[in-house]
Amino acid sequence: MSYDIWNRRYTGSKYKLAEWIVSLINKNCVGNSFCDIFAGTGIIAYSMMHSVDSVCINDFLFSNDVIYRAFFEDASYDAAKLESIKEYYLKKDAENLSDNYCSKWYGGKFFSHNDAKIIGYIRDNIDSLRHEINEKERNILISSLLYSADKSANTVGHYDAYIKGKEIKNRFTFDLIKPYNTKGKRIIISRNDANEYAKKLKCDIVYIDPPYNSRQYSRFYHVLENITSWNKPNLYGEALKPKPENMSEYCRSNAPVAFKNLIDTLDCQYIVVSYNNTYKSKSSSSRNKITLEELKNILENKGTVMVFSKPHQYFNAGKTDFTDHKEYVFIVKVGD
Ligand SMILES: C[S@@+](CC[C@H](N)C(=O)[O-])C[C@H]1O[C@@H](n2cnc3c(N)ncnc32)[C@H](O)[C@@H]1O
Numbered sequence: 071m072s073y074d075i076w077n078r079r080y081t082g083s084k085y086k087l088a089e090w091i092v093s094l095i096n097k098n099c100v101g102n103s104f105c106d107i108f109a110g111t112g113i114i115a116y117s118m119m120h121s122v123d124s125v126c127i128n129d130f131l132f133s134n135d136v137i138y139r140a141f142f143e144d145a146s147y148d149a150a151k152l153e154s155i156k157e158y159y160l161k162k163d164a165e166n167l168s169d170n171y172c173s174k175w176y177g178g179k180f181f182s183h184n185d186a187k188i189i190g191y192i193r194d195n196i197d198s199l200r201h202e203i204n205e206k207e208r209n210i211l212i213s214s215l216l217y218s219a220d221k222s223a224n225t226v227g228h229y230d231a232y233i234k235g236k237e238i239k240n241r242f243t244f245d246l247i248k249p250y251n252t253k254g255k256r257i258i259i260s261r262n263d264a265n266e267y268a269k270k271l272k273c274d275i276v277y278i279d280p281p282y283n284s285r286q287y288s289r290f291y292h293v294l295e296n297i298t299s300w301n302k303p304n305l306y307g308e309a310l311k312p313k314p315e316n317m318s319e320y321c322r323s324n325a326p327v328a329f330k331n332l333i334d335t336l337d338c339q340y341i342v343v344s345y346n347n348t349y350k351s352k353s354s355s356s357r358n359k360i361t362l363e364e365l366k367n368i369l370e371n372k373g374t375v376m377v378f379s380k381p382h383q384y385f386n387a388g389k390t391d392f393t394d395h396k397e398y399v400f401i402v403k404v405g406d
Pocket residue numbers: 080081082083084085107108109110111112113114128129130131134262263264265279280281287288318319320
């Protein structure tokens with residue numbers, strides 16, 4: 071098996087809605103360039119690649135940036151070399167490895183002790199290969215490690231907490247991701263704050279899927295961010311998080327202002343916005359920072375708005391009761 075881009079657990083991933091969203095875009099928008107400005111897993115950018123020649127993919131997380139480069143960048147890599155590195159990793163026996171940064175912090179918590187040892191060993195090894203692999207190969211190896219580690223993590227799908235009170239089994243096995251052939255397409259990958267990026271972006275269709283509640287992605291996925299950056303910082307608290315970085319305005323009470331600024335700034339023909347109605351949620355961390363009314367008003371100032379909706383079962387780690395959950399897509403024909 072090798073990993074496709076959607077083979078990961080990610081809060082708010084539109085994987086199950088991608089076909090619906092892309093069919094709405096293809097029916098209602100005209101253009102040859104597309105930007106996924108809060109790209110997350112990258113599944114919507116991936117799904118649009120067949121429809122347009124130029125795709126911009128942006129998200130401010132380090133781990134997502136490496137993953138997009140690994141899957142989409144049109145650069146050469148030696149598949150046989152990567153297979154032989156994979157075989158080398160698979161032969162490693164955790165029992166014979168010494169402790170490392172990853173096992174010291176995450177062992178017996180986010181991963182079994184032995185799995186954490188192998189993950190830390192592989193990450194160090196990728197750095198030590200710097201003279202033998204090119205940038206694309208390095209991105210593929212790090213992304214493969216992230217997908218493989220996520221499969222074995224002792225969590226409910228994010229890293230805000232690990233599961234306690236149960237034996238953690240050794241589950242880790244290294245596998246490679248499957249990079250896509252993007253020859254002939256113009257792929258632009260960036261790791262920017264969306265509002266800053268919007269100032270220099272010129273594109274026909276922009277897809278917007280920001281976080282709508284107080285859950286910060288950099289805190290939810292801190293383990294993957296840490297394994298990617300590999301600066302080995304001290305970690306704090308029960309969930310072993312590093313110092314805050316990449317905190318989003320969209321998760322704060324200022325979200326409606328940030329959203330309005332983004333929409334006002336965008337220079338494009340169509341704006342496509344995903345939204346769901348968890349703003350009614352009983353749990354305050356799941357409650358939306360932008361209401362449906364606020365969102366509609368902001369979009370209506372930019373052009374003619376079409377609204378589409380469908381019922382959807384949302385990712386839920388257990389605490390929140392989402393009944394009558396609806397997923398919305400707004401399409402704005404700018405300037406009409
Ligand atoms: C709801 S998720 C997007 C999910 C994505 N559509 C998918 O299907 O996987 C929101 C994303 O926005 C990113 N994000 C949050 N605030 C941001 C900001 N100010 N600039 C850029 N990215 C941001 C988060 O890292 C997260 O990946």
